[in-house]
Amino acid sequence: MFAVCATPKAIEGLTWAMCYLTSGKHLDFYWSFVTVLLLLAITAPVAMALGFGGAMAARSQIAPLRWIGKAYTAMVRGVPDIVYFLFFVIALDQGIEYLNHLRVCEDLSQPVFRGLEFHVCAEAKVPPATASPFMFQAYSFGLAVITFAIVFGAFVANVIYGAMQAVPHAQLETAEAYGMSHGQVFRRVLVPQMWTYALPGLTNLWMILIKATPLLFLLSVKDIVYYARELGGTKTQAYDYPHADWRLYYFLGLLVFYLLMTKLSEIVLTRISNRLSKGQATAAGEAMRKAAI
Amino acid sequence: MKKLLLATALMALSAGFASADVVRLATEGAYPPFNFIDDKGEVAGFEREFGDEVCKRAALECTWTTNEWDSIIPNLQSGNYDVIIAGMSITDERSKVITFSDNYYPPAASAYLAASADADVKTGIVSAQVGTIQAAYVAESGATLLEFPTPDETVAAVRNGEAAAVFADKDYLRPFATESNGALVFVGEDISIGGGVGLGLRQSDTELKGKLDTAIKAMKADGSLNALIEKYFGPEGLKF
Known part of the structure; x- marks a missing residue:
C-alpha cells in the first residue's frame, strides 16, 4: 500500500506497525466486518419473514398448513446448529446442483451419486468452475444467509407464535363482536399487540444471531473470528511480518466490536420497546400512561 | 459508474465462460x-x-x-x-x-516439539492437528491426544502449557524451534510415517x-x- 512497506523486514517501530496493519490480509480482515454486518442486515429481516410465516402457519385453521408450521419449528429447533450448518449446507448445495443437472446436462445416463462421490456435469456446477473467486464467495455467502434465515426463522416463529397466544382472547372476541372479519381481527388487533409480547424474545434472538456469525467459516466464508485467529497466530519468518502469538489482542478487538454491537442494539431495541408499549394493556403500557398524566 | 460496473461484471462473466477446462x-x-x-x-x-x-x-x-x-x-x-x-x-x-x-x-520425518528436553511424550499430553497421520500416531502411542483444528493452535498449546509436546511434520515445526530462542526444543528421535x-x-x-x-x-x-x-x-x- 505504501512505498516504505515494500521491504517489511527492514523497517521497525511505528512504520512497521503501519505497514503491518495495512497489509492485504489486514484489509481483508477489515472487510470481513462488512461481511458480518451485511449478513446480519440481510438475515434478520428474512428470518423475521420466515418466522412470521411459520407462526401464521402454526396457527392456521387449515390442518396441513398447521402441520407444516409446527413441523418446521420443531425440526429446526431440535437439531443442533452445527449439524445444520455441516449437513444442511452440503445438502442444499448438492440439491441446487442436482436440479441444475437435470435442466442443463445432456448426458443423464450416469448416476449422480457414485459411492461417496457426487457428480454433475461441468455446466451444472453452481457457480461454474470458471467463475471468479468473488462469485464463489458470494455463493457461499448466499448459502449462509439461507441457512441462518431458516434456523433463526424457526426460533422467531416460536416466539411470535407464543406472543400471538399471549394477546388477551377477550380483545379478539370483542373485535369480532364489532363485526370484523378474521383477517381484520388479525391485522388490526392481534398483530399490533403481539409485538410488545414478542419483543423480549426477538431481542434475545438478535443477540444470539450477532454472536453466531463465526459459524460462517464452516461455510468457507471468512468472517472476523477466522481472521482474528489467522492473523493472531504465531508467524514465523516465512511471513513478511513475523510475530509471536497475538491472538489475545485480536480477540480483545473482537470483544470490543461485539460489546459495541450489543450496546447499540440495546439502545435501539429499548426505543422500539417503549414505542410499542405505548397505549398497550400491559404493565409497561400502564406505567407509561400513569407517567404521562 | 454503474455502466462501468455492469460492463466489468459482464466482461468477468464472459471471460469466465470462455474456457471450460x-x-x-x-x-x-x-x-x-x-x-x-x-x-x-x-x-x-x-x-x-x-x-x-x-x-x-x-x-x-x-x-x-x-x-x-x-x-x-x-x-x-x-x-x-x-x-x-x-x-x-x-x-x-x-x-x-x-x-x-x-x-x-x-x-517426511515427524517430530515432537516440547517446552523442555525431558518432556514426557510417551504417556503425557501430546497435541496434534485433527485428522492427520500424526494424530493417529499419537492416539496409538499411549500418550493422551489433544486435537486442534489448525496447526498453529497445536504449537500454541505447548507454549501455554496445555500440552507437554506437539507432534507434527518436522518441516512445519522447524521454524518454530529455531525462532523461539531455545524456548521450544525437539524431543526424542524423528519418526517417519506416511x-x-x-x-x-x-x-x-x-x-x-x-x-x-x-x-x-x-x-x-x-x-x-x-x-x-x-x-x-x-x-x-x-x-x-
Missing part, C-alpha cells in the same frame, strides 16, 4: 512452508509454486481456493473443487476414499490424475522439484 485446487492455507496465506491475503508457499508449475506443465488452467482441513475430503467428493494440495500424506486409510497422485514430497505428500483427487478422475502424474514425474526428472524443495525447506528438506 479449469481445475480448482484446494489448500488449507495454514501450514507454512507447505501452504499459507501470505500478507497480501493470497495462497503462498511451496505448494503454491509447485501447483502452479504442475498446472503449467500439464496445460491446465488452475484456480486456488482455501478450505478448512476438517472438511477438505468431503468437499472434494462433493465436487466443490478438483484437487487437494494441502501437505496431505498418502495413507492407506485415505486411499480408501480418495486417490493420490505420485508423491511430490518424500515420506507415504509422502501427494495431491488428493476423486477416485473417478483418472484422466486428471494421469496428467498430473506425468507433470510431477517430469519435475522430478529435471530436478526442478528438488530446487523448489531446497527453496522452501532449506538444506534440511528431503530431496528425491
